[in-house]
Amino acid sequence: xxxxxxxxxxxxxxxxxxxxxxxxxxxxxxxxxxLVLVLLLLGAMLLGVSVGRASVSLPELLDLLTGxxxxxxxxxxxxxxxxxxxxxxxxxxxxxLSGALLQTIVRNPLASPDIVGITHSASAAGxxxxxxxxxxxxxxxxxxxxxxxxxxxxxxxxAWRHGVAGYRLLLIGIGVAALSTSVVSWVLTQSDVRDxxxxxxxxxxxxxxxxxxxxxxxxxxxxxxxxxxxLLGGRLRSLELGDDSAISLGVPAERTRLWLLLxxxxxxxxxxxxxxxxxxxxxxxxxxxxxxxxxxxxxxxxAALIGALIMLASDxxxxxxxxxxLLPVGVVxxxxxAPYLLWLLMRTNRSGAGG
Amino acid sequence: MTTTTGGGARTAPxxxxxxxxxxxxxxxxxxxxLAVAALLSLAVGxxxxxxxxxxxxxxxxxxxxxxxxxxxxxxxxRTLVGLTAGLALGMAGAVMQGLTRNPLADPGLLGINAGxxxxxxxxxxxxxxxxxxxxxxFAFAGAAVSAVVVYGVxxxxxxxxxxxxxxxxxxAVTAAxxxxxxxxxxxxxxxxxxxxxxxxxxLAARGLPVVAQTTPFIxxxxxxxxxxGRSLNGLALGDDVxxxxxxxxxxxxxxxxxxxxxxxxxxxxxxxxxxxxxxxVPHVARSVVGLDYRLILPFSxxxxxxxxxxxxxxxxxxxxxxxxxxxxxxxxxxxPLFIALVRKGKAVRL
Numbered sequence: 001x002x003x004x005x006x007x008x009x010x011x012x013x014x015x016x017x018x019x020x021x022x023x024x025x026x027x028x029x030x031x032x033x034x035l036v037l038v039l040l041l042l043g044a045m046l047l048g049v050s051v052g053r054a055s056v057s058l059p060e061l062l063d064l065l066t067g068x069x070x071x072x073x074x075x076x077x078x079x080x081x082x083x084x085x086x087x088x089x090x091x092x093x094x095x096x097l098s099g100a101l102l103q104t105i106v107r108n109p110l111a112s113p114d115i116v117g118i119t120h121s122a123s124a125a126g127x128x129x130x131x132x133x134x135x136x137x138x139x140x141x142x143x144x145x146x147x148x149x150x151x152x153x154x155x156x157x158x159a160w161r162h163g164v165a166g167y168r169l170l171l172i173g174i175g176v177a178a179l180s181t182s183v184v185s186w187v188l189t190q191s192d193v194r195d196x197x198x199x200x201x202x203x204x205x206x207x208x209x210x211x212x213x214x215x216x217x218x219x220x221x222x223x224x225x226x227x228x229x230x231l232l233g234g235r236l237r238s239l240e241l242g243d244d245s246a247i248s249l250g251v252p253a254e255r256t257r258l259w260l261l262l263x264x265x266x267x268x269x270x271x272x273x274x275x276x277x278x279x280x281x282x283x284x285x286x287x288x289x290x291x292x293x294x295x296x297x298x299x300x301x302x303a304a305l306i307g308a309l310i311m312l313a314s315d316x317x318x319x320x321x322x323x324x325x326l327l328p329v330g331v332v333x334x335x336x337x338a339p340y341l342l343w344l345l346m347r348t349n350r351s352g353a354g355g
Numbered sequence: 356m357t358t359t360t361g362g363g364a365r366t367a368p369x370x371x372x373x374x375x376x377x378x379x380x381x382x383x384x385x386x387x388x389l390a391v392a393a394l395l396s397l398a399v400g401x402x403x404x405x406x407x408x409x410x411x412x413x414x415x416x417x418x419x420x421x422x423x424x425x426x427x428x429x430x431x432x433r434t435l436v437g438l439t440a441g442l443a444l445g446m447a448g449a450v451m452q453g454l455t456r457n458p459l460a461d462p463g464l465l466g467i468n469a470g471x472x473x474x475x476x477x478x479x480x481x482x483x484x485x486x487x488x489x490x491x492x493f494a495f496a497g498a499a500v501s502a503v504v505v506y507g508v509x510x511x512x513x514x515x516x517x518x519x520x521x522x523x524x525x526x527a528v529t530a531a532x533x534x535x536x537x538x539x540x541x542x543x544x545x546x547x548x549x550x551x552x553x554x555x556x557x558l559a560a561r562g563l564p565v566v567a568q569t570t571p572f573i574x575x576x577x578x579x580x581x582x583x584g585r586s587l588n589g590l591a592l593g594d595d596v597x598x599x600x601x602x603x604x605x606x607x608x609x610x611x612x613x614x615x616x617x618x619x620x621x622x623x624x625x626x627x628x629x630x631x632x633x634x635x636v637p638h639v640a641r642s643v644v645g646l647d648y649r650l651i652l653p654f655s656x657x658x659x660x661x662x663x664x665x666x667x668x669x670x671x672x673x674x675x676x677x678x679x680x681x682x683x684x685x686x687x688x689x690x691p692l693f694i695a696l697v698r699k700g701k702a703v704r705l
Contacts, residue, residue, distance in 0.1 A: 110523060158694055167519040168697055171459065174526055175694040178464075178630060182686035189683070190674060204537055279530050325542050334534025341527035342504075345520055346511045 030293045030302065037305035041089065044312045048085045049077060051320060079212075087210035087274055088315045088329070089308040090222050092281055094271035095119075096307020097229065097300060099282030100289070101264035104240060104298050105257050106169065109344060112283035113268035116173030119282070120180035121151030122272035127184050127202040131191040138217040141273040145221075148269035151176060152261065205278030205330030207315050214274050221270040228263050229300070236260060240298060278330045280337025281310050287344075378650055381643040385657045392664040396434040397426055399668050401676065435566045436625055437558045437664045437681075441632065443573045443622035445659020446580045447615050448633025449640065449652050453587035454611040455506070458638070458696065459518045462498075462619040463630025466528030470501025471623035473532045480543045488568040495572075495620035501528055502616060558626055558667050558681050569621040576617030577656060579610055584649035587611070591646065629682045631689025632659055632666075638696065 050056045056073060063069040064077055099112040113119045125147020129135040135143050155176055159169040181203075188199050200206045235256045238246040243253040268282065289303035311329065314336065318327040397409045404412075404422055411417075412426035444462060451460035462468050474497030478484040484493070505528050509520035586607040589597035597604055622629070640654035663681065666688065670679040 115523070115526070158698060161698065170519060171522060171697040172694050174464070174522055175690045175697065177526075178686055178693070179690035182683045182690070186679060186683045186687070189679065190677070204534070279534070322538075322542060327538055327541055331534045331538045331541075334530050335538070338527045338531030338534075341530075342508045342524060345524055345527070346508055 030299055033292050033299075033302050034305065037302055037309065041305060041309050041312070044309060044316070045085050045089070048088075048312060048316055049081050051316070052076070052081065083212050083215050084207055084210040084315070085312065087215050087218065088207055088311045090215075090218055091207075091271035091275045091278070092285075092308035092311025093304040094222060094225075094267040094307070095278065095282040095311070096285030096289075096303045096305070097226075098264045098267035098271070099284075099307070100286035100298060100300055100303040101229075101236075101260050101267070102282075103286050104236065105260055105264065108170075109287055110170060110283075110341075112280075113264065114277060114279055114282055115177075115341075116169060117155060117176035117180060118148055118152050118173075118265060118268050119272050119277040120177040120184075122148035122269045123202050123205075123277040124180040124183040124187075125151075125269075126273055126276070127187045130198070130202075131187050137213060138220070141217045141221055141270055144273035145266055145269040148265050148272070149262070151180070152265045156261075200328045201276040203276065204328045204334070205272075205276040206328030207275055208326070208328065210274065218270055218274050221266070221273075225263055225266050225270065228259070232256065232259055232263065233300070236298070236300075276330065278311065279334040280340065281307050281314075281333055284337055284340050285310065378644040382654065382657070385654065385661065389657055389661045389664075392661045392668070393434055393438065395668045396437060396664045397430045400425070400430060400671055432563045432566065433558050433667070434664065435563070437667055438660045439566055439570055439573050440558070440622045440626040440629075441660030441663030442577060442656050443569075443618040444629060444633040444663070445636040445655035446577050446652060447618035447622065448635075448659070449637040449648070449655040450580050450583065450587070450611050450614050450618075451633070452637050453583075453590060453648050453651075454608065454615070455521060456591065457518045457521055459522055459634065459693075461630060461632075461634030462615075462622070463628055463632075464529075464634060465521055465525035466501045466505050466532065467498050467525075467615070467619045468623045468628035468630070469529040469532040469536075470497040470499075470504075471495070471620050472628050473497055473536050474500075475624065476536050476539050480539050486564065486568070488564070491568055491572065491621065491624040494624035495616055498620040498623065499612075499616045501532065502612065502619075504528060558663075565625045569625045572617045572621040576614045576621065579614040580618070581652055581656075583607060583611055583614065584647070584652050587648040587652075588646075591648070627682065629663070629685055631685045631693060632663055635689055635692055636662060 046061075049061065050058070056077065060069060060073055061077075064073060069077075095113070102111050102113055102116070102118075103109055105111075122144050126140065126144045128147075129140050129143040133143070155169065155172055158172045161168070184202050188202065198209070201209050235246070235251045238249045238251040239253060239256055239260075241249075246253045246256070271278070285307040286298065286303045288306050289299040290297075292306075293299040293302055310333070314332040315329040318329045318332045321327075394406055394409060397413070398404050398406060402422070402425060404426065408422055409426055412420075412423040413431065416427050417423050447462050448460065451462065451465070452458055454460075471494040474493040475484075475490045478490040478493040484490040505521065505524045509517070509524040586597075586602055589600050589602045590604070590607060592600075594604055597607075636655045636659040637651055639658055640651040644650035644654050663685070666684040667681045670681045670684045673679065673684075
């Protein structure tokens with residue numbers, strides 16, 4: 001088992017009043033970071049609403065809020081841009097949370113759902129569900145979740161040999177990801193998918209399919225999974241201290257880990273059901289959150305917000321960097337995220353505790 | 356693998372070498388398998404032909420017979436592409452595994468094919484290259500650049516390039532480069548037409564000029580690789596032992612890198628990025644002929660085109676009336692075997 005953490009914890013813990021003071025400072029910092037992130041996210045959303053082929057000015061936005069906007073503006077904003085923005089925010093948050101959970105459970109900064117093959121399996125399930133079963137909406141989301149869970153179980157069992165070693169999990173994940181990717185290409189070449197948007201969604205990850213009918217089930221799944229996470233949150237904190245401490249605190253470590261794993265897979269699968277396998281968002285969100293919060297603890301809310309922010313910013317970049325070309329969002333996250341993974345590899349190398 | 360040099364007894368090649376007869380039998384069966392695969396590749400397709408007709412078509416072509424034309428103009432080039440590219444992929448995989456002492460090394464998994472693809476896309480899109488003769492150089496450059504990046508990133512630090520780091524760095528590089536390739540293809544519709552095959556790797560519609568243009572590089576790379584057999588055996592014992600045996604390690608590394616880049620670049624230029632062939636074949640070779648690279652290399656050179664042609668035949672049969680790209684078949688067959696290798700654990704530690 002690889003036990004590198006994105007940030008090192010102080011080896012000797014200060015005691016008594018200092019602990020409380022440090023903790024309070026950490027909480028205050030986390031609150032401040034969260035506030036800044038929320039503001040950034042709102043700013044990005046405002047930008048996302050207003051830019052585009054038909055740019056919308058601030059007064060027009062206010063008109064919309066007060067119900068005085070004309071039909072066209074209303075249509076553009078409410079039917080076209082808002083669902084896409086909200087989808088980006090929610091799927092980004094899903095991926096950020098999913099990565100944060102998985103990295104905590106496996107205790108490896110590299111174990112994100114996209115590296116261990118979960119998002120790719122979900123994508124394969126999605127494309128099979130769409131093309132062969134004609135699923136959509138909640139049924140599709142459910143099918144994708146089932147596919148992702150089955151794949152996660154398979155990866156976990158395949159990696160199991162007197163315990164699950166981190167490196168074996170990663171390598172088997174890479175194998176499963178390769179297999180799933182070729183299943184996706186296979187289905188797409190087999191079936192008569194003329195719609196490039198559909199193909200891109202399942203291959204690289206794209207927000208082009210976002211509309212209210214796909215957004216609503218996503219919001220439902222997100223609400224349920226976040227509720228589960230809130231219930232498990234306290235146990236997660238104890239789990240972070242290590243299995244022995246958790247058990248001594250009365251937290252059943254194995255069972256908690258299983259529930260958290262299910263939640264993590266569910267979050268990743270809900271996002272993939274709508275956007276396809278968007279690369280690296282799940283990998284980078286939690287480490288960035290840890291770094292900005294600087295408490296050394298897992299910061300779930302900031303991780304979710306950072307995931308949402310990355311997704312939204314990447315989608316804006318994807319839409320507007322090259323004139324007249326709409327890139328899928330996964331292209332941008334792939335280009336931006338890969339250098340981070342390489343850097344992470346070099347860093348874990350230097351600390352001598354990498355794979 | 357570098358990390359295990361400290362502990363654990365490494366079995367020297369000599370002690371595990373199976374008898375000569377077994378190796379000879381292996382080579383004989385392999386030659387037969389290759390001949391069968393080539394024959395099937397010529398015979399199977401939308402219009403299946405009996406072996407007699409196929410042989411007739413190749414040996415005494417009658418241009419008035421449509422069956423002969425199908426074999427000579429469509430299937431023969433495709434088979435030759437499969438033979439040359441397969442040979443290149445298998446030998447590149449064997450040399451990579453020997454050089455990095457990494458049993459999971461493969462031109463596809465380590466991002467080298469992705470680098471070659473990106474440079475080829477760039478050449479097509481930005482410079483207007485149209486034939487493999489023009490873009491083969493770009494394929495080499497791309498293969499070299501990503502090889503250096505992946506190996507550099509993963510060997511950073513004192514642990515060196517462990518299989519996991521190499522695989523992850525390869526996955527990261529592949530993800531980034533594939534993203535850029537997708538972006539270029541979306542921006543430039545005309546390149547998309549030329550490049551569609553590339554994304555998954557295919558033997559179809561490549562033609563004889565491709566074979567003619569890439570063969571010199573494949574032959575050159577293969578010869579260098581064959582000459583490296585002894586040196587790779589030395590490297591397998593660890594750098595210090597190899598040095599003690601009087602080998603020039605730096606020269607071996609450079610020559611191996613040249614061979615890998617030539618082989619991967621040429622293979623990618625002719626068939627696109629195909630993963631898992633270069634990974635699996637050397638393992639089959641090891642289980643048949645033992646740990647001696649002087650036997651592993653020629654065995655891979657024969658086994659890998661056999662595998663690629665067999666996969667291509669499967670690709671033509673399973674999806675009638677259409678056909679699959681061979682890269683999909685190699686992944687579907689290769690990924691489970693890759694997982695099995697990882698699970699075996701012993702293989703990961705070579």
